[in-house]
Amino acid sequence: MDTRRKVRNIVTARPVTEGAGVRLRRAIGLGEPGEYDPFLLLDDFRSDEPDDYLAGFPWHPHRGIETVTYVLKGNVEHGDSTGTRGTIGPGDIQWMTAGSGIYHQEMPKGDGSGSMHGFQLWVNLPARDKMTAPRYRGVTAAEIPVVRRDDGAEIRVIAGSFGETSGPVLDVATRPTYLDVTLPGSASFSLETTRGDTVFLYAFAGEILLETERGETVTVANRNVALFGDGDALRADAGPQGGRFLLAAGSPIGEPIAWRGPIVMNTQEELRIAFDELSRGTFIKAKGEGGA
């Protein structure tokens, strides 16, 4: 029986203005909140115009989620209520467990030529972990393992594992797999996946050929998200010029999602409490643990 995953749905990241006026593209997080369960949102902030990103994401709260920020170009200055201050540079990752509540700011600064490129993925927390103590961790580019194949393909393992190689982001509650895959022209990529997991690919350079549930071959390119149907493995082939994509896999939490802005809980009552606590100044439950 063929159990390879086929593409169920393709969407294109849409322009959104976030924070204090950052113009970015939202790849996931515009439709049904449970569509990519346990993933809630994927933002692609990429521009060669500093006016698009310098306003940044000044101090704001989060509760009930984890965020994984991955920078490819430029720098992001970061600070949060765990006491962490630092700069996320090219190839670096930060992951943050907002848990019961954190305040932070993220200020993209770009590079010497004014370019900025990064991604932020939101991963939901299951009910049992939503009010856990906040945590922040920075991981430098040098700590991210790269699998280099003989054909020139490079697979950066941010979280989870690829073959024998495990990534440095280990403590995300839902234990997702998160890879940055660069394929040379016409190279092929395969990955074994756990049946029942949600798996998607986000293309951001070149072209990637995928098989659809209708048995057709479809080409995805810059800013396309491909959501896979179920199966034990997937395959992605680069077009003649090669391609690069993020690949994320995780097991669905399967709980109700109540989401307003930076806070994602299970019920409307929990959201009401969170916003009430924000207005009363009682939102932060624990300082939590930080670390650059």
Ligand code: FE
């Ligand atoms: Fe934030």
